Amino acid sequence: MRLASEHRGLIAKQRHFYLATVTPSGWPYLQHRGGPRGFVHVLDDHTLAFADFDGNEQFVSTGNIDAGGRVAMFFVDYPTRTRLKVFGTARVIAAEEDPDLHERLLDVPGGRIKSPSRRSIVVDVEAFDMNCRKYIVPRFEREAVDRMIAPYRDDLIAANARIKELEARVAELERGA
Incomplete structure (x- = not known):
């Protein structure tokens, strides 16, 4: 299966x-992974990759990957209520084994990742699925909300300025009457 645009x-x-x-005993292990926008890279139609940031030094996910490699990645885009499940086989590559890849993964649209x-x-993608969005509650990041309400905020500021101007004019007319 190929990842579409x-x-x-x-x-x-x-x-x-x-x-x-x-x-290794067959139990699932689930972990949240986060980073700056674009930290998961699509290397080609069948391959995803990301820099593994230093964390709590437990290495559970990396140990599980080393032991068998089977993974699932669950992406949710809350504003569009879209989810994507990706299934594949993963491998862990030390930065010194492939420094060019590691350096590439630290570059994201917003700049360079500074996390260690x-x-x-x-991840070699073997299958994926996009399905039901019925119960995904939309959620928006602050920057997106600020962009959405900016025109209304600007209108409100202008309206309040005009109200103050008219109130001053009314007060001036009342003093003259």
Whole structure:
């Protein structure tokens, strides 16, 4: 299966996703992964990758990947109520094993990621699914809300200024009457 442009676009704008791995004993393990917009890179139609940021030093996900590699990635775009599940086989690559890849993954549309990272995770996509959006509650980031309400805020500021101007004019007319 090939990731289409709609899948690539949804992934590229995300600031987080949920990563599911499988423990050596067969149990699922789920972890939230976050970073700046675009931290998950679509390398091609079949491959995703991201820099693995230093965290709590437990290495559960990376250990599970080393043990078997099966992963699921769950992306949710709340404003459009869209979700994408990606299933694949992952591998952990130390930064020194492929420094060019690691450096590439630290570059995002907003600049360079400053969070410490010593490894990359590369996922060979085997399947994906976009399905029901019925119960996804829309959620918007502050910057998006600010953009949406800016025209109304500007109108309100202008209206309040005009009201003060008219009140001053009325007061002036009342003093003259």
